[in-house]
Amino acid sequence: MESKDGHFDIRLNSDHTQALVTIRPSRGNGKDVDINEILERLNRMNAGYSPRMEEIREGISHARVTALATEVVAAQGILPQDGHDAKIHYTLPEEVARQHPPKHPTFPGAIDWFSIDARHLVKKGQEIASIVPAQTGTLGKTCTLPAKDVAYRPGKPSNLAVGSNVLLSPDGLHAHATESGYFYLHGERLTVAAFAERSAELNGGGHIFEKGALFFQGVSDAHIIAEDFLSVQGAAKNSTLRVNGDVVLQDAENCVIITSGNVYVEGDLVRCDIKTRQKVICNERSRIIGGAIRARDGIVAGSAGTSDFEETTLEVSADHFTPLREIEIEQELVNCNYNIQRIQSALKPFKGLPTHKSITEERRQLVQQLEGCERAQEERIRNLREEKRKNVLIVKERVSATVEVQYVHPGVWIRNGRLQLLIESPLQRVEFTEGKRGTAIQATPLAKAS
Numbered sequence: 001m002e003s004k005d006g007h008f009d010i011r012l013n014s015d016h017t018q019a020l021v022t023i024r025p026s027r028g029n030g031k032d033v034d035i036n037e038i039l040e041r042l043n044r045m046n047a048g049y050s051p052r053m054e055e056i057r058e059g060i061s062h063a064r065v066t067a068l069a070t071e072v073v074a075a076q077g078i079l080p081q082d083g084h085d086a087k088i089h090y091t092l093p094e095e096v097a098r099q100h101p102p103k104h105p106t107f108p109g110a111i112d113w114f115s116i117d118a119r120h121l122v123k124k125g126q127e128i129a130s131i132v133p134a135q136t137g138t139l140g141k142t143c144t145l146p147a148k149d150v151a152y153r154p155g156k157p158s159n160l161a162v163g164s165n166v167l168l169s170p171d172g173l174h175a176h177a178t179e180s181g182y183f184y185l186h187g188e189r190l191t192v193a194a195f196a197e198r199s200a201e202l203n204g205g206g207h208i209f210e211k212g213a214l215f216f217q218g219v220s221d222a223h224i225i226a227e228d229f230l231s232v233q234g235a236a237k238n239s240t241l242r243v244n245g246d247v248v249l250q251d252a253e254n255c256v257i258i259t260s261g262n263v264y265v266e267g268d269l270v271r272c273d274i275k276t277r278q279k280v281i282c283n284e285r286s287r288i289i290g291g292a293i294r295a296r297d298g299i300v301a302g303s304a305g306t307s308d309f310e311e312t313t314l315e316v317s318a319d320h321f322t323p324l325r326e327i328e329i330e331q332e333l334v335n336c337n338y339n340i341q342r343i344q345s346a347l348k349p350f351k352g353l354p355t356h357k358s359i360t361e362e363r364r365q366l367v368q369q370l371e372g373c374e375r376a377q378e379e380r381i382r383n384l385r386e387e388k389r390k391n392v393l394i395v396k397e398r399v400s401a402t403v404e405v406q407y408v409h410p411g412v413w414i415r416n417g418r419l420q421l422l423i424e425s426p427l428q429r430v431e432f433t434e435g436k437r438g439t440a441i442q443a444t445p446l447a448k449a450s
Helices: 035-044 053-066 321-351 361-396
Strands: 007-012 018-024 070-076 087-090 127-132 166-168 174-177 181-186 189-198 206-209 212-215 223-226 230-237 240-243 247-253 256-259 263-265 269-276 279-282 287-295 298-304 312-316 403-408 412-416 419-422 427-434 441-445
Touching: 007 035, 018 053, 035 053, 035 070, 053 070, 127 189, 166 189, 212 223, 230 240, 247 256, 256 321, 263 269, 269 279, 269 321, 279 287, 298 312, 312 403, 321 361, 403 412, 412 427, 419 441
Parallel strands: 189 212, 206 223, 212 230, 223 240, 230 247, 240 256, 247 263, 247 269, 256 269, 263 279, 269 287, 279 298, 287 312, 298 403, 312 412
Antiparallel strands: 007 018, 018 070, 087 127, 127 174, 166 174, 181 189, 287 298, 403 427, 412 419, 427 441
16 A cells, blocks of 8 residues: 555634644555644644644544544634524414404405404403513634634514504513404514404493494494494494494494494495495395495495385495594594693693602602693694695595495485486496596496496
8 A cells, every 4th residue: 555644734714713624644654644733833823822632633543543534623712602583472373473353254355353363362461472682692702813803693683563552661572462452463563453342232322442342232322432443243223333444234223324444234224324435335135225325435235225215325436524524623623722721730830840859759740640641632633633634635536436236226316426316217236437428427237347
């Protein structure tokens, strides 16, 4: 066998925290690599101040015994320690938390609040997520002199964002529901769709719901205000429903419904007065009997009117909601300004004091509470004035909407903006639109409607 001395190569890794030596074995009667040669080479590379003697010896021995090239760490500085990414722990498994409220089986645009997964329900103040913060990591040092810092990869912070009705703790590590409702992840945003529930029938009185409201057994003879949405599983009778969102009903009779959202009806509307900025969408088997349905963006109905010519009106392309909302805004502005005057009167005795140190802790807290209320009222005024400006643009919008009806009885009025049409004979599966020249309402069979 040909004799050949062993030899070695030394290289520095990418961040110079390690000097790696590759030891190649001798052949025949050749000499093995000498550790002193390795140490001398390390010194020339300015990496010999802290050699790993034992590892080098073991590498030389391993190469001799196995007759294979062996790589060992001949010198090492301080390896950087990468940080750990933040972790989010939800009160539900993440795949469950990402389930949005279920869509309504009949109306794809609506939510079926009565079939939601109870696991998503949370109470006001309940913790719904906690965060283990990211760990920053530690710097490393090169194995060469002069030693230099070696950067580390910091842990990524949490990308959790909070949406409606969710509040992060001051340290940013805990998310709590500020209202009771259904919590879910919308992308990376944690949201609670807040609502109140009534399992028994609501009978009589005035009721204000700061968010949404669900009624499992119907409502009657009541005046209801809901700031978000309203769903009634039973019948709604002789009631006024003022909502700032979608309304989902089974049946309604002798009701006034005013909303900025869509109105979805599975059953019948009997002598109801509806004003909405969006649409009224009914089941194909539903009936509109009497009353006036005014929906700016359109109406989809089953049957409309009766065989005995009960007065029934279906009106689109006209905004009957915004004028009512303007009256509400003006009244609320008056109330806000009055509240600010009362707060300022209550704060007046404290304004002349040089510092808050001259009042008790209890009174100091009262002053802070009153000042917070004043700021809230001022913010509400700004929001109302912004809504007024937007309403001016909404009123100027020209909307071209349609009325779709499966069956319409004689005696029903169809109105589209300034145009109107009295139905004189029964029609089936028809769509009413504004004619091309804008001088009359045109009736087109639904099968041919574009």
